[in-house]
Amino acid sequence: SQQGEEDPQALSIQEGENATMNCSYKTSINNLQWYRQNSGRGLVHLILIRSNEREKHSGRLRVTLDTSKKSSSLLITASRAADTASYFCATDALSGANNLFFGTGTRLTVIP
Amino acid sequence: NAGVMQNPRHLVRRRGQEARLRCSPMKGHSHVYWYRQLPEEGLKFMVYLQKENIIDESGMPKERFSAEFPKEGPSILRIQQVVRGDSAAYFCASSLQQGPAGNTIYFGEGSWLTVV
Numbered sequence: 001s002q003q004g005e006e007d008p009q010a011l012s013i014q015e016g017e018n019a020t021m022n023c024s025y026k027t028s029i030n031n032l033q034w035y036r037q038n039s040g041r042g043l044v045h046l047i048l049i050r051s052n053e054r055e056k057h058s059g060r061l062r063v064t065l066d067t068s069k070k071s072s073s074l075l076i077t078a079s080r081a082a083d084t085a086s087y088f089c090a091t092d093a094l095s096g097a098n099n100l101f102f103g104t105g106t107r108l109t110v111i112p
Numbered sequence: 113n114a115g116v117m118q119n120p121r122h123l124v125r126r127r128g129q130e131a132r133l134r135c136s137p138m139k140g141h142s143h144v145y146w147y148r149q150l151p152e153e154g155l156k157f158m159v160y161l162q163k164e165n166i167i168d169e170s171g172m173p174k175e176r177f178s179a180e181f182p183k184e185g186p187s188i189l190r191i192q193q194v195v196r197g198d199s200a201a202y203f204c205a206s207s208l209q210q211g212p213a214g215n216t217i218y219f220g221e222g223s224w225l226t227v228v
Contacts, residue, residue: 033217042116042203042221043155088154090217099145099157099171100217 006089006103014111019076021106023089024069030092032065033100034074037086046074046087081112116220117186118204124226131191131198133223137206144187145205145217146179155203161187162210194227201225 007022023032031050035043049056049065049072056063062075076083086107090100117136125131137144142163147155157171161181172179176194181187191198201222207215 035219040224042118043205043219045216045218048216090155099147099160099168100155102147102154102156104152104154 006087006106008106009104010107010109012109012111013079015079015081017079019079019083019108019110021074021087021108023072023074023103025072025089025091025101025103026070027093029067032063032072033090034061034063034072035088035090037088037105039085043088076108079108079110081110084108084110116204116206116218118202118220118223120223121221122224122226124228125194126228127195128193131194131225133189133191133202133204133225134186135189135204135206135220136186137204138208138218141206141208141218143207143210144181145207146187146189147203147205147219149201149203149222151200158189158202167210191225194225196227199225199227 005024013019029051031048033048034046036046037043047058047061047063049063051067060077065072086105088102088105090102116138119134144161146158148158149155159172159179160168163181164183176192178190201224203219203222205217205219207217209215
């Protein structure tokens with residue numbers, strides 16, 4: 001299975017601290033995407049990083065990708081209570097499959 | 113510019129009934145995907161459709177589930193004779209171009225099916 005795995009499963013931090021979530025996957029990919037899901041809501045696309053990129057920034061988000069280790073990390077700096085959500089990484093397949101493979105997510109709680 | 117629209121947001125069905133979930137992709141998108149999310153789990157791919165064609169249904173259960181994306185109107189995910197195990201959130205997604213490789217996949221708010 002190509003399904004990714006996020007680590008940790010749950011993370012609780014104080015507002016203002018940085019939050020780091022990791023994702024590992026098993027097979028070669030074209031891209032890796034990070035999504036946020038608030039409880040009972042849909043997925044919001046955060047960032048896409050291609051296999052030939054090593055780092056990408058978007059606002060308070062920083063994503064790294066290490067294809068040799070088949071891993072990615074999502075860093076949220078200066079966290080806010082509104083960042084409380086589940087975060088998922090999703091990979092495609094180099095073979096050209098038509099779907100994304102999701103991990104089980106990291107549940108982030110930011111305490112005000 | 114409306115995003116991916118799904119309805120109903122919440123649906124309750126008794127065992128044995130049928131559930132129909134609808135999805136309108138983002139404007140200009142002709143590629144639609146359906147995913148299922150069980151409680152406390154990630155999303156699992158079910159089916160990928162383009163207008164009037166099922167491209168990849170490798171994630172669809174063999175029985176009771178079907179999907180369509182007609183020339184006019186929304187994509188429909190149909191579950192016949194629902195069972196309790198079908199209780200889940202069903203997400204529709206769309207993209208401008210084919211497949212996830214290099215393309216951002218946009219998700220709807222989901223349809224939460226509860227089978228009682």
